[in-house]
Amino acid sequence: MKEKTLTQTRQLRGLMREAAEKLAGCGIEEAPLDASLLLEYAAGVTAQDYLMDPFRELPQEKVCAFWEAVEKRAMRIPLQHITGVQEFMGYPFRVNEHVLIPRQDTETLVECALEKLEPGMRVLDLCTGSGxxxxxxxxxxxKQGKVSRESRFEGADISEAALETAGVNCRELGADVRLFRSDLFEKVEGTCDMIVSNPPYIRRDVIEELQAEVRLHDPYIALDGHEDGLYFYRRIAAGAGSHLKQGGWLILEIGHDQREEVSRLLREAGFTCVQGKKDLAGLDRVVMGMYNK
Structure with a gap:
């Protein structure tokens, strides 16, 4: 099928049909969408271009580039690792095998933090990954006028490779974020007004059940929450008090079934106003609390 496609099928409609069929046969849930995105990436043909002229023929070199990308996706390589980019909060972030691919669920965390953000704050992002x-x-x-000259934004991660990726993203997007290597609070000095984190929270025995795209291509260190998935929440809750000002906020992304346990950890560590936030799917996604010495 591949050889026939490369030599005979050049019309957009035929290419899209064959690519979608191939991806669906490999277990890709959103095969037509992925085929469309790969066509734009490899051949520069947008969805609008396709709708306007589905019978347009592509040059052979673009057909080859498209099918090379489709073959990678058929091997369950994440779409974002093929294109090298994932949109998050309206911005294009570069991604690779060294960082967790940003997911829409995590936008809930950012939205919660933006509600608490004020000019002049020092904000620390633990396990920053792609930044x-x-x-x-x-x-x-x-943009919202909540960042002033006195504001400080920092991102810490234990992975040097992740920090390199985060650095590229911050430079390309014009984000003034100081990045440094640290095992959670190990190298953090002084106190912050807000700490945010999307730490590893998948139970170790569940990782092998995840989709191949996640299990085989996301960095294991960014997934592994140890035996019960709460390992990093315990460490963050225990250490945050030494690095938060009175009234400072700790805002954490959680797994959909971890709200009760993480809320308890925060209360036991001296946090008040502990509350949760659901994501767009209606699942528990964020737990946050105010530090009260």
């Missing part, structure tokens, strides 16, 4: 949380807070906060 999408810290950079989005800075960029959107600046």
């Amino acid at each position: 999408c949380i810290a950079a989005s807070l800075y960029l959107i906060g600046r």
Whole structure:
């Protein structure tokens, strides 16, 4: 089928049909959408271009580029690793095998933090990964007038490779975020007004049940929440008090079934006004609390 496609099928409609069939046969849930996105990435043909002229023929070199991308996706390589980009909060973030691909669920965390953000705050993003949380807070906060000259935005991660990716994103997007290597609070000095984090929270015995795109291509270190998924929440709750000002906020992304346990950890560590927030799917996604010494 592939050889026939490369030599005979050049019309957009035929290419899209064959690509979608191939991806669906490999278990890709949104095969038509992925085929459309790969056509735009590899051949520069947008969905609007396709709708306007579905019988247009592509040059052979673009057909080859398109099918090379489709073959990668058929091997369950994440779409974002093929294109190298994932949109988050309206901004394009570069992604690779060293960082967790930003997901829409995490936008709930950013929205909660933006509600608490005020000019002059020092904001720390733990387990920053691609830098999408810290950079989005800075960029959107600046648009909303919540970032001043005194504001400080920082991102910490234990992975040097992740920090390199975050650095590229911050530079390309114009986000003034200081990045540094730290095992959670290990290298954090002083106190912050807000700490945000999307830490690893998948139970170790569940990781092997995840989709191949996640299980095989997202960094294991960004998924592994140890035996019960709460390992990093315990560490963050225990250490946050030493790095938050009185009245400072700790805002955490959680798994959909972890609200009760994480809320308890925050209360036991001296946090008040502990509350949760659901994502667009109606699932528990964020737990946050105010530190009260």
